[in-house]
Amino acid sequence: xxxxxxxxxxxxxxxxxxxxxxxxxxxxxxxxxxxxxxxxxxxxxxxxxxxxxxxxxxxxxxxxxxxxxxxxxxxxxxxxxxxxxxxxxxxxxxxxxxxxxxxxxxxxxxxxxxxxxxxxxxxxxxxxxxxxxxxxxxxxxxxxxxxxxxxxxxxxxxxxxxxxxxxxxxxxxxxxxxxxxxxxxxxxxxxxxxxxxxxxxxxxxxxxxxxxxxxxxxxxxxxxxxxxxxxxxxxxxxxxxxxxxxxxxxxxxxxxxxxxxxxxxxxxxxxxxxxxxxxxxxxxxxxxxxxxxxxxxxxxxxxxxx
Amino acid sequence: xxxxxxxxxxxxxxxxxxxxxxxxxxxxxxxxxxxxxxxxxxxxxxxxxxxxxxxxxxxxxxxxxxxxxxxxxxxxxxxxxxxxxxxxxxxxxxxxxxxxxxxxxxxxxxxxxxxxxxxxxxxxxxxxxxxxxxxxxxxxxxxxxxxxxxxxxxxxxxxxxxxxxxxxxxxxxxxxxxxxxxxxxxxxxxxxxxxxxxxxxxxxxxxxxxxxxxxxxxxxxxxxxxxxxxxxxxxxxxxxxxxxxxxxxxxxxxxxxxxxxxxxxxxxxxxxxxxxxxxxxxxxxxxxxxxxxxxxxxxxxxxxxxxxxxxxxxxxxxxxxxxxxxxxxxxxxxxxxxxxxxxxxxxxxxxxxxxxxxxxxxxxxxxxxxxxxxxxxxxxxxxxxxxxxxxxxxx
Numbered sequence: 001x002x003x004x005x006x007x008x009x010x011x012x013x014x015x016x017x018x019x020x021x022x023x024x025x026x027x028x029x030x031x032x033x034x035x036x037x038x039x040x041x042x043x044x045x046x047x048x049x050x051x052x053x054x055x056x057x058x059x060x061x062x063x064x065x066x067x068x069x070x071x072x073x074x075x076x077x078x079x080x081x082x083x084x085x086x087x088x089x090x091x092x093x094x095x096x097x098x099x100x101x102x103x104x105x106x107x108x109x110x111x112x113x114x115x116x117x118x119x120x121x122x123x124x125x126x127x128x129x130x131x132x133x134x135x136x137x138x139x140x141x142x143x144x145x146x147x148x149x150x151x152x153x154x155x156x157x158x159x160x161x162x163x164x165x166x167x168x169x170x171x172x173x174x175x176x177x178x179x180x181x182x183x184x185x186x187x188x189x190x191x192x193x194x195x196x197x198x199x200x201x202x203x204x205x206x207x208x209x210x211x212x213x214x215x216x217x218x219x220x221x222x223x224x225x226x227x228x229x230x231x232x233x234x235x236x237x238x239x240x241x242x243x244x245x246x247x248x249x250x251x252x253x254x255x256x257x258x259x260x261x262x263x264x265x266x267x268x269x270x271x272x273x274x275x276x277x278x279x280x281x282x283x284x285x286x287x288x289x290x291x292x293x294x295x296x297x298x299x300x301x302x303x304x305x306x
Numbered sequence: 307x308x309x310x311x312x313x314x315x316x317x318x319x320x321x322x323x324x325x326x327x328x329x330x331x332x333x334x335x336x337x338x339x340x341x342x343x344x345x346x347x348x349x350x351x352x353x354x355x356x357x358x359x360x361x362x363x364x365x366x367x368x369x370x371x372x373x374x375x376x377x378x379x380x381x382x383x384x385x386x387x388x389x390x391x392x393x394x395x396x397x398x399x400x401x402x403x404x405x406x407x408x409x410x411x412x413x414x415x416x417x418x419x420x421x422x423x424x425x426x427x428x429x430x431x432x433x434x435x436x437x438x439x440x441x442x443x444x445x446x447x448x449x450x451x452x453x454x455x456x457x458x459x460x461x462x463x464x465x466x467x468x469x470x471x472x473x474x475x476x477x478x479x480x481x482x483x484x485x486x487x488x489x490x491x492x493x494x495x496x497x498x499x500x501x502x503x504x505x506x507x508x509x510x511x512x513x514x515x516x517x518x519x520x521x522x523x524x525x526x527x528x529x530x531x532x533x534x535x536x537x538x539x540x541x542x543x544x545x546x547x548x549x550x551x552x553x554x555x556x557x558x559x560x561x562x563x564x565x566x567x568x569x570x571x572x573x574x575x576x577x578x579x580x581x582x583x584x585x586x587x588x589x590x591x592x593x594x595x596x597x598x599x600x601x602x603x604x605x606x607x608x609x610x611x612x613x614x615x616x617x618x619x620x621x622x623x624x625x626x627x628x629x630x631x632x633x634x635x636x637x638x639x640x641x642x643x644x645x646x647x648x649x650x651x652x653x654x655x656x657x658x659x660x661x662x663x664x665x666x667x668x669x670x671x672x673x674x675x676x677x678x679x680x681x682x683x684x685x686x687x688x689x690x691x692x693x694x695x696x697x698x699x700x701x
Contacts, residue, residue, distance in 0.1 A: 043641050050645030057646070057696060068700040 001075035002048050003030035003040060005082055098303060100296035105137070122281030122294040123169040125197045139278050140291035149270050150191045151212030151219050157189040159305055162286035164279055168198040168231040175283040175295035176227045180220065182301050192223060195274050195282055196267075200235045203258065205267035207240050210257035214249060221247045307595050309683055315340035315587075316681050322651075329652040329686045334470055334498060334630055334659075334677030336520045339584070343523060346583035350576040358575050359549060359566065369575050376582025377565075380530055383585045384515065385506040391538065393531040393565040394578050398497040399426035401516030401531030402464065404568060405493050406430045408541035413438030415461040418490070420446035420476065421667070422469045425660045427495060431464065449477050449484075456488045463492045467499035471661045472620030473604075473630025473677075475499075482511055491537065497521055501679065502600065502628035504593050507532055519577065524584035528577040531568070538564045545570040596680050600629045603678050606687040607631050614698060619673050631676040632659075635694070637701035640674040646697050652690050 007027035014021035023044065030040035049071050057064035067074060092102030092112065100119035102111035108120045147162060163179050165172030183190035196202040204226070211218050225243040226234065233239045241251040257263055277284070277291075285292045287304045313319050316338045319328065330338060350372070358369030374389070381389040395401045406417075407430070417431050421443050431441050442460070445451040446469060463485045467478045478494060485492040493514040496505055500517040507515055514537065519528030533541070543550060543561070547570040553560040561567050588596070601624065608624040608631060619632040634640055644656035658665045658672045665672055676690060 046639055046641045047645050050642040051649055053642075053700065054646040054649030057700075058650075061696060061699065065700050 001072065001079045002045050003027045003034070003042075004079050005075070006044060006048060007031050008082065008086075098300065100294075100300040118174075119296055119300075120294050122171050122283065123166070123197070124281050125166075125195060126280050137291045137293050140284060140286070140293070141277060142286050142289050145273050145276050147191055147273075149266065149273055150193050151208065151216050153183070153190045153216060153219060154187070155189055157187045159186060159188045159288055160191065160286070161188045161301075161305070162191045162193065163283065164193045164195050164274055164277065164285070165283040166195045166197050166201060167204055167226045167229075168201055168234050169282045171281075171295050172283040173227050175285065176223070178296070178298040178301055179283075179285060180223070181298055182305065183220075186302070186305055188305070190220075192219065193270060193274050195279065196271065197282065198231075198234075202267060202271075203237065204234060204240060205270060206258040206263045207244065207254060209263055209266050209270075210254045211244060211247070211249060213257065214253070218247045218249060307591070307599050307680070309599075309681070312591065313681050313683070315342065317341055317344075319681060324651070326651045329682075329689050331652060331654045331676045331678065331682065331686065331690060333501075333679035333682075334473075334521070334675065335655055336526060337501070337523050337679050338681060339525065339580075340523055340587050342587050343525065343580045343584045347525060347576045347580045350579050355576075357572065359573075372579045372582075373573070373575055376578050379582040379585050380532075383505075383589065384530075384532055385508045386532055387508060388535055390564050391532055391535050393533070393538075393568045394573060394581075395516070395529040395531050396527050396574075397518040397520070397529040398424075398495060398516045399529075401514075401529055402426050402493065402495065403430050404531055404544070405514050405516075405533070405541070406434060406462075406464070407544040408568075409462060409491070410540065410542070411437065411439050411461055414440070414459060416440040416442050416457070416459045418442045418444060418452075418455055418460050418463045418465075420444055420465045422446035422471055422474075422661055422664050423464070423466060424470055424495065424497070425662065427464050427466070428663055447474055447476055449480050452481055453484060456484060456490070458488070460485075460488060460490045463490050464495070465492075466495040466497070467505075468496075468502060468628050468630075469620065469661075470498050470630070471659050471664060471673075471675075472618075472632040473498070473627035474620040475503075475626060475628060479510055486511065498628065498630070501588070502597055504597075513537055519581035519584060522584055522588055524581040525574075525577040527574055528581040530581070535564065538568070541568075543567050543570070547571045549573075591680060597628075599680060600678050600682075601625065603682055603684065603687050604629060604631065606684060607676060607678075607691060610691045611694070614695065616694070616698070619670075629678045631678075632673045633676075634670070634673050635698055635701075638697060640672045643674040643694075643697055647690065647693055650689075650693055652693055654690075 007024060010020045010024035010027055014024040026042045026044045030042045030044050033040050053064050053068045056067055095104045096102050096111060096113045099105045101107060101114060103109040111117070142162060161179065161183055165175065182188065194205045194208055196205055208219065208222065211222055222243060225246055229239065241255055244254045245251045281293050283295060285301065287301065290304060292301070292304065318338055321328065354365045354368040356363070356365035356369050358366060358373050377389045377392045380392045386392060395404065411434065417434065417439060419427055419431055419441065435441060442455050444455040463481065465476055465481065468475050482492055491513045493516065494512050496515050496517040498521065499505065500522050505515065512532070513534055515532040517530055519530070520526040550562050550567045550570045551559040552562055604624040604627065608618065611618060611631065611633060612622060617634050617636070621627050635643060640656040644654050647654055654674055654676050656672060656674045659675060
């Protein structure tokens with residue numbers, strides 16, 4: 001059985017090293033012979049057994065004796081563990097492909113393919129939204145949320161992407177390029193809901209709403225600029241109006257609009273609507289009402305949309 | 307014998323692997339090389355790395371001179387009558403193959419070998435069956451069995467002087483006498499005995515003798531075939547090429563003298579010169595002293611192994627085995643023994659030692675083999691004994 005483990009281990013190492021490749025061939029020959037009910041004639045099993053036992057013998061002769069006597073049993077145990085591990089790795093790989101983490105949808109456990117958990121991190125916004133709901137994607141909903149309050153691009157499209165985030169939040173910034181790509185490639189009704197969780201960023205909602213009122217198509221280029229800006233610069237109104245100017249709109253006109261009470265009221269209403277979703281972290285993306293929290297690879301969003 | 311001084315000559319013994327000294331107990335396969343031999347090899351490559359025997363420039367002449375000096379050293383070492391009775395080969399195997407393929411044999415002739423012959427004898431003899439040559443086998447070391455197998459059709463006897471499997475000794479002088487009385491020629495495989503027994507081909511009346519340089523401190527890939535001049539003269543060389551003929555036309559050739567006619571192609575001049583140096587080194591140690599010293603080491607290991615109840619192949623009496631302790635521990639595969647020792651920098655050999663036929667017929671799955679040489683010490687023996695005790699405790 002040790003040859004089966006050796007085949008896997010040295011097979012992988014053999015990709016990079018000719019020495020290990022030779023051992024991998026030996027292991028393969030041994031496994032093949034055993035699978036066809038013949039005796040392994042490569043001695044690889046004996047060599048591996050002896051090398052392991054010799055190492056243990058130096059530290060603890062009693063353990064070495066135990067390992068030597070029950071080597072086949074240990075080999076079986078390790079082989080089974082290896083096979084189970086391989087199955088889990090395969091499932092993990094499958095989940096990673098589908099959901100951006102190894103543990104399936106709505107899971108945050110450790111993932112070997114994403115060891116730093118970059119795909120499950122999000123900016124907690126519960127303090128800003130005064131939410132006490134549990135942090136679970138299952139509790140998030142768009143029911144009773146009036147999405148018409150928000151600027152919408154490609155309204156009436158078959159699919160809907162409702163993207164809640166804040167311009168100054170790290171993970172929203174990470175997710176934005178993928179969501180933007182998605183909205184451009186697929187036929188989607190793209191809605192960006194700005195959640196002003198950082199101090200002094202509520203005014204950005206006013207500016208965005210004013211831009212949408214004049215020309216909703218300018219929302220995407222404006223977002224591109226705002227997400228590309230340094231987060232500290234977002235607090236400076238002049239920087240915001242410069243961005244407006246860069247997308248080809250009249251800065252003075254937008255500034256006047258943003259100062260109006262009705263604009264502030266709209267922004268506040270939007271904020272209240274966002275709270276109704278139960279959002280606890282940004283980015284939160286509703287793809288046709290199914291919520292995904294945290295930045296994910298493009299393929300995850302795309303698959304969800306399809 | 308000053309073993310510490312001898313060990314100084316073997317540079318490898320000063321080295322450590324994984325911060326542990328090495329214990330080399332595989333000299334029946336290949337002996338270590340003293341620095342004198344390595345210096346001789348380097349001397350060729352540094353000072354006269356040219357073509358011997360055929361190029362007449364100064365460097366070429368120097369090579370020829372050094373090669374002939376080595377031939378003279380070998381001649382004296384085995385006490386041959388003439389230096390042209392010495393043919394340089396790659397190893398014992400090549401020497402044996404040369405004789406078996408060059409000697410005149412006809413259908414119905416018989417070749418007699420023992421049951422413990424190395425594949426280098428067994429296989430070429432088996433191949434001769436295609437030419438209608440019969441193969442007969444006697445029990446190694448059993449002179450009565452040998453006698454019983456003799457008859458007038460036995461043309462050639464090929465046997466090892468000392469078995470590489472277990473170190474047991476063939477009564478070679480009796481075998482030679484009986485062979486000659488039977489009018490049979492004898493080819494002695496001295497691969498193992500060359501290091502352990504004083505060989506005197508003239509006194510022992512040996513017809514052909516083959517041994518390897520690498521088993522007597524010489525470079526790997528060197529060997530010697532000795533043959534009585536008259537007998538060599540009757541052989542028909544089976545490898546021809548550069549150096550084996552004096553002249554040739556599109557139709558014919560004029561064969562070279564002995565031994566050049568048997569040394570086809572460019573030779574391993576450095577190796578041959580190194581072999582001469584190795585033999586001089588060995589002679590400098592004193593053959594009888596070496597024999598006694600190795601016997602003492604053999605005694606230490608044998609006695610301890612017997613106390614431990616370890617099965618020694620061949621004779622249990624260490625005096626009847628030359629420098630080899632071939633053994634098995636019940637319940638542990640011989641290759642596992644060798645590998646565990648290997649992990650502790652103790653190097654022995656395991657397997658069937660190229661004598662598969664004997665192991666297969668006795669239904670034994672090989673053995674672990676310790677083989678000693680002059681650079682081994684009592685401490686080496688103690689180390690291997692201690693490790694073997696630990697290995698034995700695994701079961």
